[in-house]
Amino acid sequence: MFFETAKLAWRAISRNMLRSFLTVLGVVIGVAAVIAMVTVGNGTTAKVKDELSRLGTNTLFVRPGQWGPGRASTEAKRFTDKDVEAIQAQVSGLRAVAPINRGTATVIASGANHSTSVIGTTGDYLIAQDWDLALGRQFLANEDRGSRAACIIGETVRKELFGAANPVGQNIRVSNVSCPVVGVLAVKGQSGMGDDQDDTVVMPLKLHQRRIGGTTTISSIILSAQDGISTAKVQADVESLLRERRRIGIGREDDFSVNDMSQIAAAMTGTTVLLTGLLGAVAAVSLLVGGIGIMNIMLVSVTERTREIGIRLAIGALENQVLTQFLVEAVMLSIFGGVTGILTGLALAYAVVSLLDVPFVVSPTIVLLAFAFSAAIGMIFGYFPARRAAQLNPIEALRHE
Amino acid sequence: MIGSSLIAFQQVSKFYGRGEATIRALDKIDLSIRAGEFVSIMGPSGSGKSTAMNIIGGLDLPSSGEYVFQGIPTSGFSRAQLTLLRRHMLGFVFQGFNLLARTSAVENVELPLVYRGMDHRERRRLALAALEQVGLKGREHHTTQELSGGQQQRVAIARAIVTDPAVLLADEPTGNLDTKTSVEIMELITRLNRENGITVIMVTHEEDIAAYGKRLLRFVDGHLASDQAQAKEHDHVL
Numbered sequence: 001m002f003f004e005t006a007k008l009a010w011r012a013i014s015r016n017m018l019r020s021f022l023t024v025l026g027v028v029i030g031v032a033a034v035i036a037m038v039t040v041g042n043g044t045t046a047k048v049k050d051e052l053s054r055l056g057t058n059t060l061f062v063r064p065g066q067w068g069p070g071r072a073s074t075e076a077k078r079f080t081d082k083d084v085e086a087i088q089a090q091v092s093g094l095r096a097v098a099p100i101n102r103g104t105a106t107v108i109a110s111g112a113n114h115s116t117s118v119i120g121t122t123g124d125y126l127i128a129q130d131w132d133l134a135l136g137r138q139f140l141a142n143e144d145r146g147s148r149a150a151c152i153i154g155e156t157v158r159k160e161l162f163g164a165a166n167p168v169g170q171n172i173r174v175s176n177v178s179c180p181v182v183g184v185l186a187v188k189g190q191s192g193m194g195d196d197q198d199d200t201v202v203m204p205l206k207l208h209q210r211r212i213g214g215t216t217t218i219s220s221i222i223l224s225a226q227d228g229i230s231t232a233k234v235q236a237d238v239e240s241l242l243r244e245r246r247r248i249g250i251g252r253e254d255d256f257s258v259n260d261m262s263q264i265a266a267a268m269t270g271t272t273v274l275l276t277g278l279l280g281a282v283a284a285v286s287l288l289v290g291g292i293g294i295m296n297i298m299l300v301s302v303t304e305r306t307r308e309i310g311i312r313l314a315i316g317a318l319e320n321q322v323l324t325q326f327l328v329e330a331v332m333l334s335i336f337g338g339v340t341g342i343l344t345g346l347a348l349a350y351a352v353v354s355l356l357d358v359p360f361v362v363s364p365t366i367v368l369l370a371f372a373f374s375a376a377i378g379m380i381f382g383y384f385p386a387r388r389a390a391q392l393n394p395i396e397a398l399r400h401e
Numbered sequence: 402m403i404g405s406s407l408i409a410f411q412q413v414s415k416f417y418g419r420g421e422a423t424i425r426a427l428d429k430i431d432l433s434i435r436a437g438e439f440v441s442i443m444g445p446s447g448s449g450k451s452t453a454m455n456i457i458g459g460l461d462l463p464s465s466g467e468y469v470f471q472g473i474p475t476s477g478f479s480r481a482q483l484t485l486l487r488r489h490m491l492g493f494v495f496q497g498f499n500l501l502a503r504t505s506a507v508e509n510v511e512l513p514l515v516y517r518g519m520d521h522r523e524r525r526r527l528a529l530a531a532l533e534q535v536g537l538k539g540r541e542h543h544t545t546q547e548l549s550g551g552q553q554q555r556v557a558i559a560r561a562i563v564t565d566p567a568v569l570l571a572d573e574p575t576g577n578l579d580t581k582t583s584v585e586i587m588e589l590i591t592r593l594n595r596e597n598g599i600t601v602i603m604v605t606h607e608e609d610i611a612a613y614g615k616r617l618l619r620f621v622d623g624h625l626a627s628d629q630a631q632a633k634e635h636d637h638v639l
Contacts, residue, residue: 004515015503311499314460315513315560316488318481395460398499 009329012301013336023297024337027377030286031341031370032348034279038366039349041275043358050359051191058095058231059128061264062221062238064256076255078217083245087221091237093229096124099218101208105175107157107201109167114160118174118201120208126152126185128224136168136183139204143182146206152183154198174201177211231260287373290337291381298330298385309389310397323390330382331375338374342367406469407567407600408434408457413466415452415623426452428623429466436567439594439601441614441631448620451572454604458491458570459483471567488516492561492599494590496573498553500545500560506532507541510559517564531559535589551582555589562593569593571603575610587613 013020065076084099101120106113119125123139126132136152143150151172158167167181188197209215225234235258242256302309312322346362353360410432417424427449434440444450455461456468459475460483468475470486478486487493500509510528519527532541535555545553554574561569571590575583591613594601605611612631619627 307499308501311501312512312516313484314458314487314493314499315516316484316564317516318484321516395455398495 005325005328006332008325009332012305012329013333019297020333020336023293024290024333024340026286026290026293027334027337027374028290028341028344030283030290031338031374032345033286034283035342035345035366035370036348036352037279039346039360039362040352040356040358042361042363043349043353044356046361047358058225058227058229058260060223060225060231060235060238060258060260062223062242062256062258064219066254066257077246078215078219079221079256080217083242084218084221086241086245087223087238090241091223091234093226093234094223095226096127096222096224098122098125098128098222099205100125100220100222101205101213101215101218103208103212105201105212107153107161107172107174109161109170109172112161114157116154116157116199116201118203118208118212120203120205120212122205124224125202125222128222131188132186133183134186135166136181138183143204144206146204146210149177149179149207150182150204151179152185152202153181154185154200154202155187156196156199157201158184172201174203175212177203177207179203179207235260283370283373287377290334291377294330294334294337294378295381295385297333298326298382299388301329302326302385302389305389306392306397306400309392310394310400313392313394314398319390323386326386326389327379327382330386331378334374334378334382335371338371338377341374342370345370405435406433407436407438407471408432408602409467409469410453410456410463411467411469413453413456413463413468415449415456415461416464425623427456427463430623430625432618432625432628434600434602436600437594437598439591439613439615440603440618441611441616442602442604442618442620443606443608443611444620444626445606447622449623450604450620453620454570454572454602457568457602458493459486488513489564490567492564492566492569494554494557494561494569494571494574496576498545498550498557498577500553500556502545505542505544506537506548506556506559509545509556510563513560513564527563528559531563532556534562534593535559549582550578551585554578554582554586558586558589558593562597562599566599568600568602571601573605574603575605575607583610 062079064078079099081099084097088094088097098121103118103120104115105118106115107118122144126138133152134155139150139152140148142148151174153161153167153172161167161172162170167184169180171178171180173179185198185200185202191197203212205218209217223234223238225231238258239254242258243254246255248254309322350360410430413427413430413432414425415427417426430449430453432453442450442453452461456463459470459478462468462476462478462483470490475483475486493499501512507525507528510531511524514524514527529541532538532555535558537552537555537559540548540552543552545556548556554577558569558574569590574590575586578586587610590601590603593599601614603611603614611617615631617627617629617631618625
C-alpha cells in the first residue's frame, strides 16, 4: 500500500516537472545555502586548526585580559620588561621568551613606500615561531638592548621596496626611524585567517617602544618550551608567577591569559557556534518560505484534482488514504527539494573550497539535518491541503468540472 | 436469484436548506429492492431521483427515516462506515465515466482493489478478468484518452464489478453515448444482472434505456409516483 501511494505521488509530481521544480525552489535555495556555508566554514576551520597545530604545540601565548570570543579586554594591565625578565629567570624549561608589541607603519626605501605591520620583539621571536632567515642575520645583543637600530623584513616588504635587489645593508625608514636591514625572513605565505604573514617588519622591542609605540610596556609574550617539557607545567608556572607579580588575590580571576595552540583553536571553533546559530536562522526563514510555496501548490493541486478525489472517495478510499496520498506527495516534493539543495550546496561548496584552497569537509550531521528538515517541512505544510482533500464531499467533488 | 430485501427505505426524507427556503428533495419514501433485481429510476430533474441514488450509494444520509442495507440500519453511520459500505458492497457507473486521466484501463480497474490493500499480482489478475468480461481484452494498457466513449464506459463498468459488489449503481450510464453504443452498454449491464446476479439500480431519463429494467420507479416532486414491473422486451437481444 505504501509503495502504491509513493508511486502515485511520484506520478503526480513528474506529470508537471517544471511546476514541481519551481515549487520546491525555495527549499532548494535554503538548503543549498546552508550546506554550502557550513561546508566552506568547516573547510576553513580545518585549515586554521591545521596551521595552528603546525606552528608548534610547545608554544604558549601570554596576553593581558581574558581571551576568547566576546571577552577581549583592553583594560587589563599590560606587561613590563620586569615581567619578561622574571619569566626568563624563574620559569625553567623555556627555549625562547619573546615580548611582542605590534603596530603599523609606512616603510620607505629608495623612493618606494609600503604600509605594513611592524613587530617589536627580540631575537627569541624567530626561535619561538620557528621562523628561519632567508638572508642576513639575527639581531645582535646591542641591537636587542636598543642602542643600535636594526630591521628584519618579510619577503613581501622586500619585494615592494627593493624588487629583486639584495636589501641587506640598505637603510629603510620605518615611520621616520632610520633602520638598516640586517636580515630577510623566509617565505611563510598566507595564514589560516587569510593575511599575508610575509608582509611585516621585525625590529628590536626597545626601538619599537620608543619610536613606534611610544610606550614602555609590552602587549604580549610568546613562550616556547624546550622539547620534552610539558607545556601544561610551563603554563601553570607562568600563571602562578604572573598572578604573584600582578598581585591577584586568591579566588580572584586572572587578568591575563596563557594559552597554547589547542586552546586558541578551541576558542576559534567557539566563534563558529555563533555562526551556526546565524545559519540556523537563515535556514529557518528560507525553509518557512519554501514550505509556504509547497502548501500553495498543494492547495492548487487539490482544487485541480477535485474530481479525481471524488472518484477515489466514491469507490472506497477512506479519508486517511486520501490524506496519506497528498501528504506523501508533499513530503516527496520537499524531499526532492531537500536532496537537490544538498547536492547543489555541496557542488557550490566544492567550487568555493577549491578557489580558497581549503579542504572539502562534508559534515554528515548537517546533511542529515537538512534532509530531515525538508521532509518535516513537507509534512507540516502538506497537512492542511491534504486534510482539505480528504474532507471533500464526494458528491460535490464528482460534480466538479 | 430474487431474494429477500437488499435495500429498504423506511419513511426516508431529505431536506436541503432551512426555514422558508427548505427544499424537500425526498418526502417520506418507502421502498424495497430485493437482491438480483434490475431497477430503472426515472423522473424529471428535481424529482429526487438523484438524491435517492446518492442515499442508496452511501454518498449521502437521509434527513429523517431509515435506509436499511442488508437488514442493517445505516442511520448514525460515520463517514468511514459509509466508505466501507461503498467499498465492499457497491459499484458505481457514472454518466461522465469518471476514469482517472492519463492512467491505463487496467490501472483504473485496479483502483478499488488498491484501497482494499490487495496484493499487486492478485489485483492485476482480477482487473484483467473484469476487463475481459466487459469485452476489452487487448485494450488493457490503453490510457483513458486512447479509448472511445463506449470503451471508457466499459472500463468504468469493469471497475465497478471488479470488487464483486452486491449492487451496481448506474447514473445515466448512456447519457454521453450514441444510440448504438448505448445499446451495447445496456446489453452488457443486462448480462451482468442476469448471469452474475448483480443487483442493478439505474437512473435514466430515456424511456428506451429504462425499458431494460425489470422494474420501473418514477419519481415526481420527491414522491414515488409509480412502481411497476416491466415486460422483458429486450430478452430477444440476448
